[in-house]
Amino acid sequence: MRLVLYTGKGGVGKTTTAAATALRAAECGSRTLLVSADAAHSLSDVLARNIGPEVARVAPGLDAIEVDARVEIARHWGHVHDFLVSLFRHQGIEGVVAEELALIPGAEEIATLIAVDEFARSGEYDFAVVDCAPTDTTLRLLTLPDVAHGSVRLLLKLQRALARVVTPIARGLSDAPLPDSEVFREAEALVYEKLAGLRERIAAKQTSVRLVVTSERMVIDEARRAFTDLCLFGLHCDAVVVNRLLPEAAARESFFGDWAKLQEERFGEIERAFAPLATLRAELGEEEIIGCARLGEHAAKTFGATPPDAVLCEPPTIRFSKRNGRGVVEVPLPGATLDALDIAKIDDSLVIKTANAARSLALPHTLASHDVAEARLGEGVLSVYFDARPVGG
Ligand SMILES: Nc1ncnc2c1ncn2[C@@H]1O[C@H](COP(=O)(O)OP(=O)(O)OP(=O)(O)O)[C@@H](O)[C@H]1O
Ligand SMILES: [Mg+2]
Structure with a gap:
């Protein structure tokens, strides 16, 4: 429905x-x-x-x-x-x-x-x-x-x-x-x-x-x-x-x-x-x-x-990928600015906070042991890059 x-x-x-x-x-x-x-x-x-x-x-x-x-x-x-x-x-x-x-x-x-x-x-x-x-x-x-x-x-x-x-x-x-x-x-x-x-x-x-x-x-x-x-x-x-x-x-x-x-x-x-x-x-x-x-x-x-019941815009989705050997999580966040966001890795999750809300994203196994290296925001998408090496690796 x-x-x-x-x-x-x-x-x-x-x-x-x-x-x-x-x-x-x-x-x-x-x-x-x-x-x-x-x-x-x-x-x-x-x-x-x-x-x-x-x-x-x-x-x-x-x-x-x-x-x-x-x-x-x-x-x-x-x-x-x-x-x-x-x-x-x-x-x-x-x-x-x-x-x-x-x-x-x-x-x-x-x-x-x-x-x-x-x-x-x-x-x-x-x-x-x-x-x-x-x-x-x-x-x-x-x-x-x-x-x-x-x-x-x-x-x-x-x-x-x-x-x-x-x-x-x-x-x-x-x-x-x-x-x-x-x-x-x-x-x-x-x-x-x-x-x-x-x-x-x-x-x-x-x-x-x-x-x-x-x-x-x-x-x-x-x-x-x-x-x-x-x-x-x-x-x-x-x-x-x-x-x-x-x-x-x-x-x-x-x-x-x-x-x-x-x-x-x-x-x-x-x-x-x-x-x-x-x-x-x-x-x-x-x-x-x-x-x-x-x-x-x-x-x-x-x-x-x-049609009033059509899906009027295809939704963007959260993506996990790899670039130049580094894991990347891409979260569509239109309208956000980087300085208004708090980003942290807590245990096996990536926590993203805006002024009103916070979400904890469970990370895939391959990323869970890596620390966050940097975050970039462009064209309404937040890209969080992870270190190439795992913690202690
Ligand atoms: N396009 C419009 N032209 C004329 N009157 C309108 C229009 N849109 C809403 N109204 C009128 O404005 C009033 C408020 O509208 P409505 O109840 O739909 O707002 P709402 O956002 O649901 O309000 P609430 O936050 O209180 O639930 C109503 O009296 C409604 O008839
Ligand atoms: Mg109403």
């Missing part, structure tokens, strides 16, 4: 663009699902009809849902959650506070993604469009399966080891609640099946992130940082949607003339800054774009002959 996630700064038009894309795809014949992953759901407002946590048909070939993350959490790891709540209660933490504490950080985001993944596996849809929360949260959402997988797995190992020794003794001695096998089974399923599955889904070529921007400087800058960070995590972006561009008729009016000129300059800047992504133009409507009829018109103008 093709999956497209829309993100961007608050208020730029993510929900509108996501809904318009989904509607257009359904009109073009794709069985489409529109999903809200933003805790502040607003599909109901944009579609001008009530959308809830159950799938609802909104147009021929188009279903929509606002995922209720709490319900999903209860469904997937209710036992783990209940155990944590009982443990906190035992320690004297009461009611709502215990409930809140028991929410594993990022659990709501993960639960939402798991719901999307289940729809993808169901075979009922060709295309899912996800309306995400503003940039920072989306980044967290998409990088979580990667981060959580490692840390939860470690935790699980420790717990298992501990339980084998401590549980039989403690059962006899303490009245503190202890995790039973169901808790472990659920936690393991989370790590080995669900998180692993999500990592695959998110990194798949069939999954793309689209950035929605307007022509304001702050909006563009935030999207550029997001683009770099998404690339760092190997997530594929395929397009930028430039929203609220003045239509030609308005640009001819003297009052808007300068504004329209500035917008065109910025549009050129956006095309260059986000190359090789596709750039789509979305016009400012005469009024708010609410309801299927207006969304359909807006989508037709924005996409024209472009």
